[in-house]
Amino acid sequence: MTTGGSIAAAVVFSLVLQAIGLLPVVLSDQYDVAYRFTAHAGSDAPKTAPSYFELEGQGFECQWFGVPSQPLARNADPSAYDVRCTTVDTDGQGLRRLEAALKRSGWGTASSGIEMDMQRRASAGWVLLSISAFILMALVLARATSEGWGWSSLARLRWRVVPLLLTPLFSAAAVVFIGSLWIGGQAPGQAAPLAGGMAGSMAGAPLFYLMPLAAALPEEAMFRGWLHERLFGRLPVWLAYLLIAELFLLLHLGLVAAVFSGGASAAVAVVQAAGVFCISLALTWVRRRSGSLGLCVLAHAISNLGAMAMVLAG
Structure with missing residues (x-):
């Protein structure tokens, strides 16, 4: 598959993955x-x-x-x-x-x-179905990824596993912290709800809290697995990093739309989008440093947990 075809496939995958993630909320009558x-x-x-x-x-x-x-x-x-x-x-x-x-x-x-x-309110039955679809998609993509998940490489990393796991989370936290100072400077005395928007729907069903964690499986299988293998080696390294990060941001269409909505919410969305972009750069770096797609899944899940904690605290 050509580079253009790989990018187009990643765009389609992003839309499908987002649609599956919305099922528990859209199809609920509560x-x-x-x-x-x-x-x-x-x-x-x-x-x-x-x-x-x-x-x-x-x-x-x-x-x-x-x-x-x-x-x-x-x-x-x-x-x-x-x-x-x-x-x-x-x-x-x-x-x-x-x-x-x-x-x-x-x-x-x-x-x-x-x-x-x-x-x-998210429907628990549709949550289970969506999570099952996430896992199935991840398995299909893993079979198309020649390097596999790379669990055996974790033993060779030893103590370096911990900083690699936490790098995406810390990179996003740094962006959000700097963004909070920027937004706070624009609107003195007003709180900047950087994590806002998710809490209402996430509170719908306890199982819905698993969705961001389960989504890390197919997202990493696509972006740090299948797409990583097709872009690196064909493109300059810096361009491959940026393309994967751009496509990963496209997966979060809600943030992209909010950036262009105007008003105070747009400034918050810019910070959130920058955080997502940096998470993707960091995850791709983890993939190249460790050789383990499985480590990327764990690091992605940890980053999602951090975002969820910020949502619930806000």
Whole structure:
């Protein structure tokens, strides 16, 4: 296959891999919903604000955040609270049930109403199917990779395995740290949610946390395996590095689209895209230094774990 054909195949593979990764969310009929509102106690409200409501089999976990800093009105109830409730909604009736549950418990809401934020909840069954597809794709690509996974080479590396494993993670962390300083300088006093966007859908099903780890298998089999063997040796080394990194970034189309969206989110996306680009450069370097595709999979998984931790912490 020609160099151009190899690049085209990597583009198609990236699109297919992304489509498979989206299946658990797109094909689910459940939503993680967060409601935000200001509540005030009625005459029959309990003295303690309830942390859980349930109506018609649907439960709402709620957090109460004390008296708002800004009064609702001149005669605002001093017992008013900022509230955030979360639930899983399967039929679109969550808002109605929450309002009814609040009223039944003696609590009312401010005239501003209830704000709602919805994220489609990942389906566990589709997560398992997607992970199985990832593994199958990785195995097929591994058979087309003449050098294989290179597990035997790890014994020869000895202590060097640890720095090689951590290099992609540290390179991305350095980019994100520098980017945070840059974004913070642009918007003083405003937090820069560099890892934002994933947490809502990832919280859908516990198995969905495995998706970024499982995705490391086919991604590395393609970019540090099949594509690595077809570009290095045919192109200058620096160009092969850059092409693989560019195609790897294309795999993360959401970031690429966000870069051109404008506004503050675009600056965040630029930093994230730079981090992904550097991870790819580092992983390709690990592949060439170690000769082990398996080590690249482990290093990629560790980098994904670091990104997941940043998402959940943010």
